[in-house]
Amino acid sequence: MPEEQSFHMTSEEFRRYGRAMVDWIADYYERIESFPVLSQAQPGQIRASLPAQPPRQGEDFETMLQDVAELILPGVTHWQSPNFFAFFPANASGPAILGELLSAGLGVQGMLWATSPACTELETHVLDWLVDMLDLPAKFKSDSAGGGVIQDTASSASLCALLAGRERATSYASNERGCDGRLVAYASTQTHSSVEKAAKIAGIGRQNLRAIEVDEHFAMKPGALARQIQTDRAAGMTPCFVCATVGTTSSNAIDPVAEIGHICRQEGLWLHVDAAMSGTAALCPEFRHIHAGLELADSYCFNPHKWMFTNFDCDCFYVADRAALIQTLSILPEYLRNKATESGAVIDYRDWHIQLGRRFRALKLWFVIRHYGVEGLRHHVRRHVELAQNFARWVQQADGFELAAPAPLNLVCFRHVGGDEINRQLLERLNASGNLYLTHTSLGGRYTLRLCVGQTHTQARHVEEAWKQIQEAAAELESGMPKHLDN
Amino acid sequence: MPEEQSFHMTSEEFRRYGRAMVDWIADYYERIESFPVLSQAQPGQIRASLPAQPPRQGEDFETMLQDVAELILPGVTHWQSPNFFAFFPANASGPAILGELLSAGLGVQGMLWATSPACTELETHVLDWLVDMLDLPAKFKSDSAGGGVIQDTASSASLCALLAGRERATSYASNERGCDGRLVAYASTQTHSSVEKAAKIAGIGRQNLRAIEVDEHFAMKPGALARQIQTDRAAGMTPCFVCATVGTTSSNAIDPVAEIGHICRQEGLWLHVDAAMSGTAALCPEFRHIHAGLELADSYCFNPHKWMFTNFDCDCFYVADRAALIQTLSILPEYLRNKATESGAVIDYRDWHIQLGRRFRALKLWFVIRHYGVEGLRHHVRRHVELAQNFARWVQQADGFELAAPAPLNLVCFRHVGGDEINRQLLERLNASGNLYLTHTSLGGRYTLRLCVGQTHTQARHVEEAWKQIQEAAAELESGMPKHLDN
Numbered sequence: 001m002p003e004e005q006s007f008h009m010t011s012e013e014f015r016r017y018g019r020a021m022v023d024w025i026a027d028y029y030e031r032i033e034s035f036p037v038l039s040q041a042q043p044g045q046i047r048a049s050l051p052a053q054p055p056r057q058g059e060d061f062e063t064m065l066q067d068v069a070e071l072i073l074p075g076v077t078h079w080q081s082p083n084f085f086a087f088f089p090a091n092a093s094g095p096a097i098l099g100e101l102l103s104a105g106l107g108v109q110g111m112l113w114a115t116s117p118a119c120t121e122l123e124t125h126v127l128d129w130l131v132d133m134l135d136l137p138a139k140f141k142s143d144s145a146g147g148g149v150i151q152d153t154a155s156s157a158s159l160c161a162l163l164a165g166r167e168r169a170t171s172y173a174s175n176e177r178g179c180d181g182r183l184v185a186y187a188s189t190q191t192h193s194s195v196e197k198a199a200k201i202a203g204i205g206r207q208n209l210r211a212i213e214v215d216e217h218f219a220m221k222p223g224a225l226a227r228q229i230q231t232d233r234a235a236g237m238t239p240c241f242v243c244a245t246v247g248t249t250s251s252n253a254i255d256p257v258a259e260i261g262h263i264c265r266q267e268g269l270w271l272h273v274d275a276a277m278s279g280t281a282a283l284c285p286e287f288r289h290i291h292a293g294l295e296l297a298d299s300y301c302f303n304p305h306k307w308m309f310t311n312f313d314c315d316c317f318y319v320a321d322r323a324a325l326i327q328t329l330s331i332l333p334e335y336l337r338n339k340a341t342e343s344g345a346v347i348d349y350r351d352w353h354i355q356l357g358r359r360f361r362a363l364k365l366w367f368v369i370r371h372y373g374v375e376g377l378r379h380h381v382r383r384h385v386e387l388a389q390n391f392a393r394w395v396q397q398a399d400g401f402e403l404a405a406p407a408p409l410n411l412v413c414f415r416h417v418g419g420d421e422i423n424r425q426l427l428e429r430l431n432a433s434g435n436l437y438l439t440h441t442s443l444g445g446r447y448t449l450r451l452c453v454g455q456t457h458t459q460a461r462h463v464e465e466a467w468k469q470i471q472e473a474a475a476e477l478e479s480g481m482p483k484h485l486d487n
Numbered sequence: 488m489p490e491e492q493s494f495h496m497t498s499e500e501f502r503r504y505g506r507a508m509v510d511w512i513a514d515y516y517e518r519i520e521s522f523p524v525l526s527q528a529q530p531g532q533i534r535a536s537l538p539a540q541p542p543r544q545g546e547d548f549e550t551m552l553q554d555v556a557e558l559i560l561p562g563v564t565h566w567q568s569p570n571f572f573a574f575f576p577a578n579a580s581g582p583a584i585l586g587e588l589l590s591a592g593l594g595v596q597g598m599l600w601a602t603s604p605a606c607t608e609l610e611t612h613v614l615d616w617l618v619d620m621l622d623l624p625a626k627f628k629s630d631s632a633g634g635g636v637i638q639d640t641a642s643s644a645s646l647c648a649l650l651a652g653r654e655r656a657t658s659y660a661s662n663e664r665g666c667d668g669r670l671v672a673y674a675s676t677q678t679h680s681s682v683e684k685a686a687k688i689a690g691i692g693r694q695n696l697r698a699i700e701v702d703e704h705f706a707m708k709p710g711a712l713a714r715q716i717q718t719d720r721a722a723g724m725t726p727c728f729v730c731a732t733v734g735t736t737s738s739n740a741i742d743p744v745a746e747i748g749h750i751c752r753q754e755g756l757w758l759h760v761d762a763a764m765s766g767t768a769a770l771c772p773e774f775r776h777i778h779a780g781l782e783l784a785d786s787y788c789f790n791p792h793k794w795m796f797t798n799f800d801c802d803c804f805y806v807a808d809r810a811a812l813i814q815t816l817s818i819l820p821e822y823l824r825n826k827a828t829e830s831g832a833v834i835d836y837r838d839w840h841i842q843l844g845r846r847f848r849a850l851k852l853w854f855v856i857r858h859y860g861v862e863g864l865r866h867h868v869r870r871h872v873e874l875a876q877n878f879a880r881w882v883q884q885a886d887g888f889e890l891a892a893p894a895p896l897n898l899v900c901f902r903h904v905g906g907d908e909i910n911r912q913l914l915e916r917l918n919a920s921g922n923l924y925l926t927h928t929s930l931g932g933r934y935t936l937r938l939c940v941g942q943t944h945t946q947a948r949h950v951e952e953a954w955k956q957i958q959e960a961a962a963e964l965e966s967g968m969p970k971h972l973d974n
Contacts, residue, residue, distance in 0.1 A: 009582060014512070018581075057862055059857045094501040098548075107799065117526050117528040117533055335937070356684075367551060375543055441822040
């Protein structure tokens with residue numbers, strides 16, 4: 001095959017276009033504050049700008065890069081903008097982006113230890129580092145009976161934990177004969193929706209996921225959990241799993257893990273602790289109280305892709321008993337058999353999650369930890385918490401605004417005292433301005449605004465400006481002024 | 488906060504290290520043939536080279552890049568080597584790598600249309616393009632009742648299809664009340680292990696996944712499927728799902744989708760067609776016969792991350808009735824509510840898969856299709872098939888070797904006629920040489936070698952050299968020569 005017909009990007013082209021892409025990204029970050037944070041695109045607008053048919057002949061990379069700027073960027077909601085305060089952050093950083101680039105370049109598929117020993121061993125190693133960095137229970141380290149694995153998301157981690165709990169409660173019979181309609185799982189009314197989705201996926205059923213009531217701070221009531229378990233046992237059901245949350249999505253509430261853990265121990269239920277965003281706070285000794293009771297958990301996860309400068313996707317999932325997880329998810333067809341696996345001396349991570357194939361995601365995590373160092377990571381986490389706490393204080397001190405929930409870390413739930421409608425309009429107006437992006441939730445039945453500080457480049461001036469804009473928009477709404485803010 | 492304490496990588500540093508990383512990757516591809524394809528690392532070797540504790544202070548990026556070369560590369564199995572003939576390929580290309588870089592740089596999380604309209608709309612658009620490019624049934628396009636979505640892997644696609652089939656068969660009652668132990672699913676003895684894993688995850692149970700027997704070419708016997716369904720119905724079971732395969736992992740067998748499809752229509756079962764690697768062949772009109780009967784399928788997937796130069800992960804999953812999939816996987820907590828979703832005018836892809844969060848994976852697929860053009864992609868697929876067919880012919884013509892199964896496309900299953908033990912030794916010797924990487928399977932109870940041509944840069948010389956080495960190693964084993972080949 002003559003090389004000139006190869007159609008592949010040559011090494012020289014890759015170097016040239018690669019440099020152009022790196023510069024494009026650096027330029028993007030330099031001007032990121034000039035874009036509306038929430039994309040102002042209308043439904044169908046982006047598609048309408050794209051050709052209906054794929055090209056028969058290859059196109060120039062320069063054209064493609066230009067199209068990214070002209071056709072794609074207007075449809076981007078800028079998650080990496082320092083004015084992004086919505087949902088939870090999905091922050092990124094230079095070392096993480098370059099780690100993802102390296103992972104794509106090596107193009108390794110780490111389903112088995114043998115298909116790239118470094119992909120498995122670096123992952124185990126970095127996840128052990130993180131146990132020390134967050135001062136997690138030693139049982140989550142790979143030199144114990146447990147260990148950690150990178151999952152794509154906390155949704156998948158919750159599903160895997162639920163499955164392991166399901167199997168442990170049925171002596172692995174559900175895997176064999178299917179669920180029997182009698183399994184029950186527990187979460188709070190504030191637990192992330194992914195646990196409801198997991199209960200459906202796992203054949204347990206939405207109705208058999210009990211939504212345990214919460215206290216005035218939106219944290220699970222352990223007494224209510226214990227009573228519900230007794231009720232279910234009395235009805236002949238099979239309780240199997242509890243999900244506790246350290247930092248709920250809605251309001252950052254912290255469930256009483258120790259009390260819940262004692263109940264789970266007594267009842268023999270699998271306890272999963274979901275600390276998707278907030279777990280990162282435990283980098284700092286002064287915030288480690290959020291993990292009180294974690295030694296009673298069977299599994300735990302937190303997402304470096306949320307608040308630890310490691311681009312999406314990267315969820316760290318730990319189990320205390322890796323054998324239970326592996327027995328739940330293992331399959332071994334002939335075409336995956338190999339000497340290393342049969343030696344028992346290696347980890348094959350494909351038995352630790354839903355998928356078979358897996359990327360080399362440990363690289364970006366390794367780069368982030370080494371680039372920042374533990375001190376650098378702590379510095380930024382502390383700073384984000386401080387900025388959020390400042391914001392919470394301003395809300396408390398302002399006429400016309402109130403906190404809607406405790407703000408233990410970097411998420412502030414607040415509202416205008418004028419009722420749901422003004423808060424709804426306030427959110428819409430602020431987001432339409434393009435100057436910042438906030439989202440909402442419902443707490444105690446009331447429409448509530450959320451401001452989460454966790455974007456890599458958010459500094460004091462961004463939070464100050466957000467507060468100024470919130471106050472101004474509220475004042476305009478109060479005085480019945482025209483609906484549209486100028487940008 | 489003074490900038491000098493920020494710890495973040497500056498824009499200038501990102502440009503400098505980004506260029507260094509791009510060059511590192513280009514250099515890697517230039518010297519990739521100099522590495523042993525299968526890593527020769529011993530269990531624990533990579534970890535032993537890493538410091539036990541994470542750094543307190545940040546480190547230089549140059550040091551990290553040097554560590555990649557010195558500590559990580561010895562533990563890499565080179566999936567991108569042109570001498571990688573193992574498993575199925577997970578091929579990559581320049582435009583795909585740069586697309587992944589851009590995705591990481593933008594750092595978009597596309598769980599909802601609103602969280603980046605371009606992430607959703609480009610994905611829908613490119614997946615519609617691929618329906619045309621592969622000449623798939625029009626019902627899989629987004630302007631019908633169906634549509635496509637990027638999943639991480641075919642494992643996840645199979646799971647989603649199984650769940651939708653489960654729900655359709657039970658009028659969405661399994662989602663509500665859990666599985667009842669009476670659901671049955673069907674695959675062949677040759678179906679990928681992920682379907683067994685999916686049956687366990689979904690609460691159906693391994694024992695309720697029927698392994699339908701195959702014919703002499705390892706393709707599912709439709710008659711046996713029909714009989715098993717009747718048997719199960721007679722026993723009061725609830726058949727819900729069939730997985731047919733276009734190109735099995737073991738031997739590239741192609742199930743008779745049309746006949747299976749008619750049975751599924753008659754019986755009201757969800758038919759999923761898994762064409763993970765082989766689907767890409769349908770880029771070329773002359774190979775489209777592999778999809779005969781696909782118009783009878785409810786869902787379909789193929790993986791551009793296997794054989795379409797798009798780095799892992801990227802599985803394209805299509806359904807004919809998107810409402811069934813969405814009803815199966817949808818959840819809508821208050822904190823995800825937004826105007827666009829409620830308008831009904833947009834797609835929220837989080838309801839199309841297991842996870843909530845999602846990367847902007849359409850970028851790399853868009854780059855690949857535009858860089859190569861349809862003609863460029865066809866050229867390489869044709870070339871890979873031609874190289875594999877050459878190899879199959881050499882095997883057939885050689886004394887001492889035989890084909891173990893038909894080789895319809897780019898996978899050749901073959902064996903030395905001397906029995907299992909010599910084939911086992913042959914594989915071990917070849918892989919230990921580092922010169923190439925093959926894997927094995929079991930066909931008709933016999934140990935079988937597999938050679939799959941699909942790596943981006945594999946050319947005639949690589950396949951010729953592989954055949955030469957296979958013959959030489961076999962000759963040495965036949966003559967009882969020393970066990971270790973020199974590299």
